[in-house]
Amino acid sequence: MKKLAYVITQSEMGGAQKNILLLCEGLKSSYEITVYSASGGDMIDILKEMDIRHKSIPNMVREISPLNDYKAYKYLKAEFLKEKFDIVHSHSSKAGVLAREAAKRAKIHNIVYTAHGFVFNEPMSKLKQTIYKIAEKREARFSDNIICVDPKDIIIAKDLGIIPKKELVYIPNGINFENDNNKMALKENDTFRFGLVANFYETKGHRYLIKAFKEILKTYPKCELVLIGEGILKEEMVSLSDGEDRIKFLGYKENGGELIKDFNCFTLSSVKEGFPFVILEAIKQKVPIISTDVGAIRDILKNDKYGLIIEKASIKEMQKAMEYVINNYEEAINKSDMAYEYCKNVYSLENMINLTKHIYEN
Template sequence: MIKVSHVQLLPLLSGVQRVTLDELERLNDETIKYLFCQGRGPLTQGAIESGSNVIVVPDLVREIHPARDVRAFWYLWKCFRREKFDVVHTHSSKTGVIGRLAARWAGVPCIVHTVHGFAFPAAKSLLQKRVFHAMEWIGARCSHRVICLHEDDAKICRDRLGLSNKRIEIMPNGIDLQKFYPLSLEVDREALRVGVGFPADRKLVMMVGRLWEQKNPECLVEAYCQLWESGDPGADLVLVGDGALKEPLEARVKLAGLESHVHFLGWRTDTPRLLRLCDVFVLPSRWEGMPLAILEAMGCGLPVIVSDIPGNRHLVHHEKNGLLFPVGNAGSLASALVELLENASLRIRLGAAGRAKVEAEHDIQQRVRNMEALYRDVLSAGD
């Protein structure tokens, strides 16, 4: 038996948190599982249902807050010492630094961190960028292994954080292939659409993700509004997720008079079913690690249109298994939407290629087995 703790910031179930839950759910039965998190919510509920122990750390916050950060560090250090974990596995930028530092001081023998995209792109000033870099450098010094989702982040670890190849593992995200799968051609998609409140006679364009700056949903809404300047595109827009930008997005849709054609669904637990009912998936993010949302859409056989950024380029190869467009360029996104909405054979070809890539490279079961092997290697090496 080994005792494993994952440390996560928010109790939501957006991409990064779902990675954590997927891993906790699938760790083998010989593992005693813990989750440390800022509060209670869908993530902690899922963790409890999967047999994990949950410990809430209210002072874990996203913003830099010296007093709360010290309290969070102190609380984690005491818990790690008391529980004598074999493995502490951290996620997210600031939580990862505090968690790894506390684990190192507590003498945890295996400290692992997953990079879900570095914080550098979010820096709004040179000072902030230097602070973020210093935090990541400190966290790296406390890690036995850093898991990167792709080579771009591994290169940052080597070149900017000074980590050796021995301490870096490239381990792409994975999804449950039994949960995210294409709709059979024999199924009446139109009837299913009516059953969940979608129009049967219109194509559907979907985005799944938090409605905030990073995901850049404004670009998609603007592109969709542009489509209507040339007449009805014959497609509705579906936004699954919530966040600070919801009200401004609703205002833009109202200004365009498209309230009946843009559907704000909030967070849903039936995302696989909704994806299978759609025709095109879009993710216009400004930066990403390796988005589960893209993998899940590809798993469901959907053609995808995504922003041309490093995290997305590792999943989508232009005109082979999806389409790329310049980040923030609503006009280019609108053109890509027209290309797919008007070409059924292209949608089918790109969707099939995406599903094949996910089957070959992004199975969550294999990812978790690789992660368990990494834990064993570090514990046996004693480094």
């Protein structure tokens, strides 16, 4: 059985971590898998339940930190030399640089990287953007294959010369779409519940969603906004809500994807994404969607055919979209039903696993 290593920066649950967990579940009968990441996150406990080996990377941090980064690189290089993996597959920008550099030095034969939305597209200084672009271009030369979860990132990579030795390929995220959810019709006196499942980082745009919802309450007081997740900006967002009890902060929930079924409308407010798994979870639950125009959203929702797409970082656009869904809920439900029928085939888990395995074996 071939030996496969997954490397990711953080172990706190997010889209890239979910991608790894789904690949582990789908491929554990074909490969001997080890997952490397920083310590402390929920992904580690889930891997343990799946009987997948995990190793914590000392000094692995999200931000650029030369001393910590060098120590993390040295650790990975030593691990790769000792374990003699057949495949090293890294996810996320920091882990992508360190793991690919270490894998090259350890003479790993198949080095794969998944870009979950290039980090230099995030809000950051010009200097940081330049550093990340140079690093991505350099490490691409040592990569056998690069996977993008957003088709636009294929174009960006080619334009910037981020070209691997073999394939630069689009593999969309996928989930199991089996669904026994039968949504109840919204009664006239029901509270209309908007919601988002996302950790509190600047890229998730919670501040725009909260401000838009506070405007909505002035005209539509029988509404709620449910926010599921943790993260460094949570306390700031709680403060921004000004004690409004119709804004609910539920914290991290292991079954966050399932809880989307209790929303009347899923509101993705991100300013940067690759291919957000959480959109597929909302589609699986047949919940109407409002999303900012980020990452692969236009491909998933087929422009506005399966949901409402709005300008990112716009309080006014989010407010208008929320008002529209409230007043045109039957139309929104019809769109969510069509989205489910389309996406259950195009974005299946089986498709994601098979395409990834093809990269490993070819």
